Amino acid sequence: MKLVVAVVKPFKVDDVKEGLKAIGINGMTVSEVQGFGRQRGHTEVYRGAEYEVDFVPKVRIEVLVDDAELASVVDKIVEVADTGKIGDGKVWVLPVEDAIRVRTKERGAEAL
């Protein structure tokens, strides 16, 4: 089992969700986050005072997947989140020891 973490542009979340549903992925967790990578932040101006804001709003998507699904999930996210412009985000993969479905107590791949 793996945990796929993707940080993407906020307006790409729907596309990622639809893309993953289309390849049979039935769950994900999303959170609104802020951060920075190579993309510059933006400037805000309040009564003439300029502020350089480094943190850019992004959405963090987490998907638990079976090892067999890993490649297709990562490929799909990278494919649909790509706009070709700086700030499209990142995808990384972590190993997962176990997963439990709360209601049924199923474990491991059964719980996905």
Place this chain on the structure above:
Amino acid sequence: MHYNTGDTAWILASTALVLLMTPGLALFYGGMTRAKNVLGMMMQNFAAIGVVSLVWVWITYSLAFGPDWGGHGIIGTFHFFGLSNTAGNPPGYSLTIPHLLFMAFQMMFAIITPALITGGTADRLKFGSFLIFITIWSILVYAPVAHWVFDPNGWLFKRGAEDFAGGTVVHINAGIAGIAVALAVGKRKGWPKRAMPPHNVPMVLLGAGLLWFGWFGFNAGSALGANLLSVNAFVATNTATAAGLLAWILVEKLRDGKPTTLGAASGAVAGLVAITPACGYVNIVGATVIGLAAGVVCALAVRLKYKLKIDDALDVGGVHFIGGVLGALLIGFFGTSAIGGANGILHGGGAKLLGEQAIAVGVVATYSFVMSWLIAMAIKKTIGFRITEEQEDEGMDLALHAESAYEFNPSFGGGQYIEHKSEGSGK
């Protein structure tokens, strides 16, 4: 000149009340947009106060209410340009209030009308292009339509069309213009497939409340005096608004299972819109029926945009155009000379009034639609009317105004102050 101090005091207060409707509209619309576009929306409404105030005192007041040019009832002259020659009454009026107060009261109507258009075009207009659009629109659309319908020398007024406070001039006019401009600039990216829910419904309710409050000035002030007619308009306005509110949420309860707060706010505004042309001409029966009809019909009409594939984002068409048409036509049935104006069909006046109402509705809707579309297309083809796709993704607040409406993380991410060379540290 001798003025009636009671009348003058009430219209001064009404004028201020109507001004408050535009910031109220900004809250009403701003709450309905997505969080990244709320300032962009409110800015368009707020800036309309700036633009139209100046255009009105310098040019459009004279075109709308100045002495008729050539006696055709089409447009006023520049006689009142820059508020010159405004010592006496405006032509056709015998006011008990100062001429300048009449001008100021009418100015507030001229301000909110182009602001209403933003309900159709939310989330996608360039700010500068919007300001240019409302400047041209005020001159080429609002001024002539106000002259035709409001001015006693206007051709629709003289035919006998009735519009007490602006159902035709304000709501039909702005509603159909919103649709025309929405068609000219195109749909928002992702509409209708992607959900674009309101980001702050409490703000929508506050906005609707301020509109309701300010509307007493709009409608009861349109009696241009503190008298029985203004009180009748006040009571009719509140009655129709209450009926509209209840009718809309009843439709939701029956159709969707649950009454919504957004529906209650929308129903109240639909009731306000529909009673606007009628409030000085109908009794409590007429007001109740008009309010109920507006709530039901507008609640159904706001779904038409999905069938017609028109991205009328915040339903200025479904609420203001449809509600305005409904109110204007129902005067033809419920108008009664016991309150004011001519008798409609139900009060023994025959179908003549309804016919004149239908002509006024048709003429104003057609003229406003065509002209608004032409102005919008001219701006689109020259300086551009629409923000870029990247700006649309980022949101108008940051992309156009370098601000964000909500800073929820004051402890981090607030950014670094950029010191300008000019203010240096004395080196």
